[in-house]
Amino acid sequence: MRRFEGKRVIVTGGGKGIGKATVARFAAEGASVVLTGRDRGAAELAAREIADETGAAVYPFVADVSVKADDQATIQFALDKMQGIDVLVNNAGIYYEEPFEEISEEHWDQIMDIDLKGTFLMCQAVLPHFKEKKAGIIVNMSSTNGLAGEIGYAHYNAAKGGVVLLTKTLAIEFGPDNIRVNCVCPGYILTESTEAMDSDEFVADYIQNKIPLRRTGESEEVASVIAFLASDDASFVHGESILIDGGQLAD
Numbered sequence: 001m002r003r004f005e006g007k008r009v010i011v012t013g014g015g016k017g018i019g020k021a022t023v024a025r026f027a028a029e030g031a032s033v034v035l036t037g038r039d040r041g042a043a044e045l046a047a048r049e050i051a052d053e054t055g056a057a058v059y060p061f062v063a064d065v066s067v068k069a070d071d072q073a074t075i076q077f078a079l080d081k082m083q084g085i086d087v088l089v090n091n092a093g094i095y096y097e098e099p100f101e102e103i104s105e106e107h108w109d110q111i112m113d114i115d116l117k118g119t120f121l122m123c124q125a126v127l128p129h130f131k132e133k134k135a136g137i138i139v140n141m142s143s144t145n146g147l148a149g150e151i152g153y154a155h156y157n158a159a160k161g162g163v164v165l166l167t168k169t170l171a172i173e174f175g176p177d178n179i180r181v182n183c184v185c186p187g188y189i190l191t192e193s194t195e196a197m198d199s200d201e202f203v204a205d206y207i208q209n210k211i212p213l214r215r216t217g218e219s220e221e222v223a224s225v226i227a228f229l230a231s232d233d234a235s236f237v238h239g240e241s242i243l244i245d246g247g248q249l250a251d
């Protein structure tokens with residue numbers, strides 16, 4: 001399947017994890033991709049690997065989504081390199097697990113700035129281009145934590161819940177401009193970051209008690225849903241938040 005031949009995509013936080021798998025998926029289906037991240041080495045390495053594997057044009061760009069000037073520079077870089085933007089994937093995000101009473105103002109602000117404000121700023125930065133061409137697709141990254149509370153993640157839950165409602169609001173406001181906006185809500189996906197955070201015992205217990213499919217998810221299983229939402233297969237899907245959680249929130 002090559003649904004994105006000739007399409008131009010931006011993926012924030014594309015140097016590793018779910019973002020990298022998403023870049024790989026779009027590239028494999030024919031898109032050109034700008035991949036952003038704060039870590040130059042990781043962004044350049046991921047872009048080179050994916051370009052070698054797929055033959056697609058993959059452009060790394062160092063940018064912090066929480067900084068407005070970086071977001072505007074990302075859009076300008078994408079326009080210069082690809083002469084247009086068809087799809088924006090707001091993937092970049094961080095998470096900490098800590099009891100509510102121990103959450104520092106610094107951690108609260110970091111999560112809000114990257115996970116929620118970064119999404120807002122990137123959407124605002126791309127909108128003039130999408131409105132001008134009367135077309136555009138945005139896929140935001142929320143989480144099961146954006147739809148249900150989880151102890152230890154008050155700041156993350158608040159930010160990801162915000163992403164769900166930001167998505168719905170943009171869908172209502174910019175649907176008339178033919179700008180389609182949706183978000184994905186992954187459950188437990190094994191990435192370098194989750195592996196570093198959780199012990200094997202914690203993961204085994206989590207799977208047994210919380211995930212009906214009795215396994216964690218893979219980054220590629222999120223990437224495929226993001227690609228679906230960005231494709232014409234989802235042409236009437238708008239303002240939606242899709243769970244990718246092995247059934248975790250089904251009960």
Ligand SMILES: NC(=O)c1ccc[n+]([C@@H]2O[C@H](COP(=O)([O-])OP(=O)(O)OC[C@H]3O[C@@H](n4cnc5c(N)ncnc54)[C@H](O)[C@@H]3O)[C@@H](O)[C@H]2O)c1
Nearest residue numbers: 013015016017018037064065092093143186188189191193
């Ligand atoms: N892994 C999971 O279980 C899971 C579940 C639900 C949602 N998510 C969400 O998916 C997204 C990716 O998660 P992941 O597990 O792949 O994480 P990860 O840590 O493996 O990757 C995150 C990427 O975002 C980049 N990033 C972080 N802060 C940034 C910033 N300020 N500006 C630009 N880039 C930045 C990092 O450099 C990295 O490339 C996050 O938004 C996360 O909240 C993850």
